[in-house]
Amino acid sequence: MGLLERLKTDILVGDGAMGTLLYERGIEHQCFEEINITQPDQVISIHREYLQAGADVIQTNTYAANHLKLSKYGLEERTAEINRRAVALAKQAAADKAYVVGTIGGIRRFQMEESTLDEINEALTDQLITLIDEGVDGLLLETFYDLEEALMITKEAKKHSSLPLIVNVSLGDIGVMSGGIQATEAFSLLTKAGADIVGLNCRMGPAHMLRSFEEIPIPEHHYLAVYPNASLPDYRDGRLFYSSNPEYFANMTGRFIDQGVRLIGGCCGTSPSHIKAVAEVAKSRVPVQKKTLKFTVREPIPEVDLTGSEKKLTEIVRKQSSVIVELDPPKKLSTKRFMEGAHALKEAGIDALTLADNSLASPRIDNLALGTMVKEQVGMRPLVHLTCRDRNLIGLQSHLMGLHALGLNDVLTITGDPTKIGDFPGATSVYDLASYQLISMIKQLNEGISFSGKDLGERANFTIGAAFNPNVKYIDKAVKRLEKKIESGADYFMSQPVYDHQQLEAIYEETKHMTQPIYIGIMPLISARNAEFLHNEVPGIKLTDQIREAMSTHEGNREASKQEGLAIAKSLIDTAMDYFNGIYLITPFMHYDVTVELAGYINAKTKIKQNQSIFE
Incomplete structure (x- = not known):
């Protein structure tokens, strides 16, 4: 039988x-x-x-x-x-x-x-x-x-x-x-x-x-x-x-x-x-043909109450020029200089302060703690990076639940640099997830469901950013990765630093079909050594020969190098603003005075454009 x-x-x-x-x-x-x-x-x-x-x-x-x-x-x-x-x-x-x-x-x-x-x-x-x-x-x-x-x-x-x-x-x-x-x-x-x-x-x-x-x-x-x-x-x-x-x-x-x-x-x-x-x-039992079902009453998960909440970044950048600035959390215990920079950037009128998550695999002050300080003490929107490298699934969900509890609703999902390049090369890189999977899971939290399928009782309200590396040989392949992240639920993108005017135009042409906004990364250079290090050793960053030569002419002169770096950044911003509303400034080595100046430059250009449109 x-x-x-x-x-x-x-x-x-x-x-x-x-x-x-x-x-x-x-x-x-x-x-x-x-x-x-x-x-x-x-x-x-x-x-x-x-x-x-x-x-x-x-x-x-x-x-x-x-x-x-x-x-x-x-x-x-x-x-x-x-x-x-x-x-x-x-x-x-x-x-x-x-x-x-x-x-x-x-x-x-x-x-x-x-x-x-x-x-x-x-x-x-x-x-x-x-x-x-x-x-x-x-x-x-x-x-x-x-x-x-x-x-x-x-x-x-x-x-x-x-x-x-x-x-x-x-x-x-x-x-x-x-x-x-x-x-x-x-x-x-x-x-x-x-x-x-x-x-x-x-x-x-x-x-x-x-x-x-x-x-x-x-x-x-x-x-x-x-x-x-x-x-x-x-x-x-x-x-x-x-x-x-x-x-x-x-x-x-x-x-x-x-x-x-x-x-x-x-x-x-x-x-x-x-x-x-x-x-x-x-062996002593026969099959049961009927039973009484036990129904668990599952209350519908309430919608997020957005009454009185601030505009989402995506709403801002779709309608007007928007500036966000990255300020790396400190490697040391003091937060004094970091908070000074945060206050200065707040005065400069930026839309969000982005906080990396142990960038280059080196331990820094937890960005959840700093994000809370930025929100409460500075009154500015923190945009918290979240890497897949340092936390397993349990840690990722716990961290996100903590962000939700603190009202830190802007996140950037990244896979993360391998630990081999950081301060602890013997540490374990977790990588339970890739960034696009993390995006999907955060979207699930926005439905009030945990990674495992549990009912969380309420919905989260995360706006999800994703990384974009356009510094590759075939940009169309990079754009396909963006499209995969969009399918996963990405709301907007932040790019690696771009140092080529023609590349900015190429990025626009390859991405103009997308409705998700892009913040173009601009990182001012501060020395010839800085330029060579970025070009030769940092994954995802390439400089043009012209920019490297321009920086090398000021080698040994700190102030002249800084001014040359600012001039290069402003020129790149001019081109980027012809194509994109979003600019993502990356502060080099806590030189927040540089990104404050660039934020002011962008805001001034924005006002000029607005005035011109009024008279037109």
Whole structure:
């Protein structure tokens, strides 16, 4: 009798974890899927232990056996061999007394994606075809955090086979996937795409999964599955540990069955003892046909009250000339000179003071703290940079929630310079996300939803800037990156410093189709050494030969160099203002007197233009 036929009348028991069990047994620093070839007896032994515990359905040891994941171990050429061997081992252990399902794990997570969706589709499709060809009894797609990816491979599976198809997704919060997608909605879409059995696995223990199932109806023509983790993991001495709680699993099994679940196994941290506990309960029960749904009342997230709030930067720069100035947070503990500069720039009439986030990977005073000081003590709009380098997902969301709480609603998202170039080259660069993903997540906060899908109770009100580097060989490719950031939700752009009049015109021609405004970066030079350093050593900045020569003529004369740098900056501003409303001045080495003068120059030009338009 086939798997789906059995589920019409029986509760079936799945197996438990393979990877964490191998880990517990001393296999730490190699690919778990490679064990199919190098230590097959270990895999067969675990399969048999689960079968002896009462499992009706066992999984092949192929969770990450796709060529994208295996390439990290140099095993991509052995992808098919590893999958074929895994099926053979599972079949040998099952001996036709249990169903063998070919397991395929999701690739996408919250983190920075190294592969495109097309590449993921190719990798997972190749894997599922191999598993099908080896004669598995069904397919199990598991640990899919991303619904788009899960739907994609579900459709591919149905295109290539009529085998029973189990699709388990992983939740970001109780009842919701990342992005705020309700589990009920996800299940409905997956069954329409071809899944026969839909369920939840990984990330959560039994309690949170049970609460999710209490809101999920029993499908009429499909079945529900659950594979919870043993518990929340603990971390001790560099290793992860899960609580051993088989009796608890036994208690929860009956409650899952009451919610209409018909296939029950285990995920991370579970062992044969957990599965034995599940089997002892499941074998004495019959499937539940009806249940009473528990509805969680979710209050609608209120719209942001903008009464009395200041205009957004995007509103300002679309209508008139706008000046923002970057003033680097200090590397030392004193904020005296920084605050003097902030006050001076406020008097100069700029629209925002932008605060870098540990620029060039060197630690500085936290820009959240300085942004608060600028807002409260100077009465000026702070524009806070946010890099992906220094914070993981938890830290990024926490930081953004703090910005929201303080009313600092203007942010610039950047990936960030690698730590190798900074004061602590041995520090870890996090890069959980790329900048365009961070943009998407901030937009999600503006909907009142956390990165994981949790309801945050109210909406944030961030205006999101993104970086633009036009100093590249092919500017059209740089513009395509801008378009990708626009798709993610960028509201405006701030460019790297530009030192070429013709380039300013080229930027305009390449971006004039965009509705998102651009602040053109202008950074005044203060010496010939400064010019050569920027040109030769700082990523994303290039100077023309003419400008470098002009600065070199004043080498050794500090004041003359400064005046030459100001003259060059004013000339670039003249050209930039012919094409763009936004100017982004970058203060060199805390010489805020220079950017104060340039801000005054821009404001004077703006007034002249306004007067001319009146008389015209």
